[in-house]
Every structure is written in structure tokens, then in C-alpha cells.
Amino acid sequence: MTRVHPGAFGTLVKGRRIASVTGTNGKTTTSHLLAAAIRAGLGTDAARLVTNADGANLHYGIASALAKAPKADLAVLETDERVVADLIAAGRPEVLVMLNFSRDQLDRNHEIKFLARSWREALERAGEAGPVVVANSDDPLITWAVEKARRVIWVDTPSKWSADAVLCPACGGILERVDPNPDEPQGRWDCPSCPLTEHSPDYQVRDGLIALPDGRVVDPQLKVPGSFNVSNAACALAAAVEMGVGVEDALRGFRTVEAPAGRFSVATFGDVSARLILSKNPAGWAESLALLSTPTVVLAIDAVAADGKDVSWLWDVDFEQLAGKHVVCTGPRAYDLAVRLEYAEVSHTVVLDLADALRAVTDAPQPVDLISTYTPFQKLLKMAGLR
Structure with a gap:
């Protein structure tokens, strides 16, 4: 598609309500969950939604998926980390889900802070026309990258991996874990050398449940395994609600997802x-x-x-x-x-x-x-x- 028409990506992403999902891990599953939630919320209008369900998340993969559904006004797009800045500029996504940032294919992506900086700069350039960002508050690099976003919905998604979150992305200081408690055994992260710190969450994952901004706690009852997928679901839920889907409809949609792109x-x-x-x-x-x-x-x-x-x-x-x-x-x-x-x-x-x-x-x-x-x-x- 992009070889035949080099400008296809920019042309095809315009004029749609876009929810984009990016991050190092969990993009495909989260995109499937979010798409299922939006389908459940739309009911009989599900044909309005297009998504790159097979995980082809570079420019050509996104353009190919959109070209097959020219009349779809809603799009859930799994987006490679290197494509995010271009999507923000060309597609003006309504919601952007940022899951996590860690080392991945360093021979191609090199220093991950370089990519995070591209996100940060793209969000700053977009200003008030930029997306609402659903961001993982447990990830310091994500937190730094979204500082310039017009609005952020914070989701606390505890992770077993913190080896890529040792140094502060803002000042280079050594991050500390503070206020450990039974609910947060690792504690909240904080930089003692600058203002960057973990934000209080709007959505919170604990013991397989999701706490909502209104104080309710819901059990996602997913058909995909792992605590990390509950975290993915929490981010998808926040994005779905922002797109106008009710919580119960979103959860009902989640429970239709069993093996996204063969995973699990x-x-x-x-x-x-x-x-x-x-x-x-x-x-x-x-x-x-x-x-x-x-x-x-x-x-x-x-x-x-x-x-x-x-x-x-x-x-x-x-x-x-x-x-x-x-x-x-x-x-x-x-x-x-x-x-x-x-x-x-x-x-x-x-x-x-x-x-x-x-x-x-x-x-x-x-x-x-x-x-x-x-x-x-x-x-x-x-x-x-x-x-």
C-alpha cells in the first residue's frame, strides 16, 4: 500500500475517531480488548470499527488495514513505538494508550529514551489538539513522555519488571521506591533529585481486580491468562470509557477475547x-x-x-x-x-x-x-x- 501510494498512511488516518495503543509489551492483546469493548458498546453498528487485528503496526500495516474499511469512522490501531509521533501528527487520535517502555530489539530501536522523547515532543506539538493519553503510572519513562499531553488518565499497573526504570528520564538521578505497603510491595517510585514522581492513579489494578475512578471495583473475568493482561484490560477499559463505552459493556466485550493473534x-x-x-x-x-x-x-x-x-x-x-x-x-x-x-x-x-x-x-x-x-x-x- 505505502509503496504504491507513499502518502497513504497520512491520507487514511484522517477523518476518523482513532484510539491508538502503543508500548513495548501488550499492544496486540490490549488492542483486541479495546476493539471488543467498543464493538460491545456499539452493538449493531460494529461494522463502523476497523482495527489492525493481526498486529501489523508499522505505517504500511496500519494503512493496509484502513484501506480495507474506507467507510469505518472508528479505528483501534495497534501502533509501533516508532510510528506514534507520525500518528499523532497525521491522525490526531482521540485516545492514545501508552502501556510500558522497556528494552526491545536494541539493534533496531537503540536507546528507548530516544523513542520516548519523540512521543513527548509530538504531544507537545499537538497541544490542545492532541489525544487524551491513558498512561501507565508505574512506568517512569511513560510518565516523563506524557508530561506535555493535554490530559492524562493514569492507570497503576504493577509489573514484575523494573530493570529499565532505574534512572530518572528527566534528570538522570537514581529513582527510589517509597511508601511500600501490602497493596504496593515495591512502593511508589519517585525521583529525589527532581519533581518527576509517580502520579496518583485514576484506575488501579490490585489482586486481579480493577478499581475505577468512582470507587467501584470490578472483576474483568478475562479469558486470557496472567496478571499483566489484567493490567492491559485496565488500560483498555480507561480508553473505552473515554471513547464513550459503558463499563459493563466494555467488560462484556473483554470476555469475548480468547487468543488474540494466536497468543495463549x-x-x-x-x-x-x-x-x-x-x-x-x-x-x-x-x-x-x-x-x-x-x-x-x-x-x-x-x-x-x-x-x-x-x-x-x-x-x-x-x-x-x-x-x-x-x-x-x-x-x-x-x-x-x-x-x-x-x-x-x-x-x-x-x-x-x-x-x-x-x-x-x-x-x-x-x-x-x-x-x-x-x-x-x-x-x-x-x-x-x-x-
Whole structure:
């Protein structure tokens, strides 16, 4: 689309009510949740909504999705971090959801503060014409990036990963955690050297529930697993309400989402069934490893352009928590993972071919948990007939 018409992106994003979702992790699932919430709120007018549901979130992917629905006046757009500034300028989104910011594919994205600065500058340029931002208050880089937004809805989404939030993005000082309590075991973050600090939330996630601005507490009852998906749902809920959807309608829509773009689906490969979990970076792996429940697990690793070519991130992941399980390492970079597991003292075997690795776990309790980086995950979806 953009090769035939280089200006297609800018042309196609104009004249629609747009809700955009961005961040390092959770974009696809959050976009599916938000789209489902808006469909539930629209009822029979669901055809008005277009979304890039397969996760194609760069300029050409967004343009392609919009070109297929020229009459849709509502759009939920999963947006790559590098596209956010252009979308703010060209599309004037009504709502922009900013989930989190952490290291991801550093050979392509390099320093993440550079991207955050582009968001900050785009929001400042947009001024009063800019979007309402739904922002993760637990993330210092997100907080800094949205300081210039015209209005921010803060969502407290506790995370297992804080290694990319050590230094203050405003002044470079070392961030501190203050006021720990049973509800916030890590405490709120604060910079003692400048005014940047964690904001009081409008929406708050605690123990699998979502506290709303009016004091109500709701149980999302999601069909996708993990505490991180409750956080994704809280952000989607805040965005849906801002778009005019009622809370109950939004929650009803959430409960129709089961396996967004194949994530968390249980797929069959001959005599083996596997629950497929996509993880692309240390923060994602930190959350996904907590979901593993089977004694044998398969971990698939590659490092081509779509995965990020640098696999040094393996040493930032707490694979030690897999002690007591048996891990089958597969994919072109399986031996890199095996070295990391050796140091973690985790039992493992290496089966380079993905299909052979699945056959190697035929005797394990089914379904087998399988975590994969992006490229093997796409191959798995094709093998299972899910794509």
C-alpha cells in the first residue's frame, strides 16, 4: 500500500475517531480488548470499527488495514513505538494508550529514551489538539513522555519488571521506591533529585481486580491468562470509557477475547498440544515465565530482524525460576539459551528443529507450555493452521 501510494498512511488516518495503543509489551492483546469493548458498546453498528487485528503496526500495516474499511469512522490501531509521533501528527487520535517502555530489539530501536522523547515532543506539538493519553503510572519513562499531553488518565499497573526504570528520564538521578505497603510491595517510585514522581492513579489494578475512578471495583473475568493482561484490560477499559463505552459493556466485550493473534491459544501438532505464549524481550519473559504450569516446557529462540538480533537479553531473564522443570530448547539460537540455563542449573535438552522439539515432548503432560520469540511463534501458528 505505502509503496504504491507513499502518502497513504497520512491520507487514511484522517477523518476518523482513532484510539491508538502503543508500548513495548501488550499492544496486540490490549488492542483486541479495546476493539471488543467498543464493538460491545456499539452493538449493531460494529461494522463502523476497523482495527489492525493481526498486529501489523508499522505505517504500511496500519494503512493496509484502513484501506480495507474506507467507510469505518472508528479505528483501534495497534501502533509501533516508532510510528506514534507520525500518528499523532497525521491522525490526531482521540485516545492514545501508552502501556510500558522497556528494552526491545536494541539493534533496531537503540536507546528507548530516544523513542520516548519523540512521543513527548509530538504531544507537545499537538497541544490542545492532541489525544487524551491513558498512561501507565508505574512506568517512569511513560510518565516523563506524557508530561506535555493535554490530559492524562493514569492507570497503576504493577509489573514484575523494573530493570529499565532505574534512572530518572528527566534528570538522570537514581529513582527510589517509597511508601511500600501490602497493596504496593515495591512502593511508589519517585525521583529525589527532581519533581518527576509517580502520579496518583485514576484506575488501579490490585489482586486481579480493577478499581475505577468512582470507587467501584470490578472483576474483568478475562479469558486470557496472567496478571499483566489484567493490567492491559485496565488500560483498555480507561480508553473505552473515554471513547464513550459503558463499563459493563466494555467488560462484556473483554470476555469475548480468547487468543488474540494466536497468543495463549492451545494448538495441536500431531500428538502434541501446546499452549502458545509469545515473549519478545526481558520484560515480557519475566511476566510469561510466571504462567508456566507444566513440568516440561518448550522455549523457542531465534534472532533474526523480527526478533532482534542481539540475544544478550537472555542473561537478564530470571530463568532460575524454572528449577525443577525440564526445558526443551529449540530454534536457531537454542544453544545460546542452553548456556544460560546451564548457569541457572535448569535441566534442559536441545532440539534445534521446532517440529522435532514438539515430537520430543509427546510423553509429557498435555498441553505443554511453550514460550517463543516472534519468528518461531509465527511458524508455530502456520504449523497449527492458525494463520
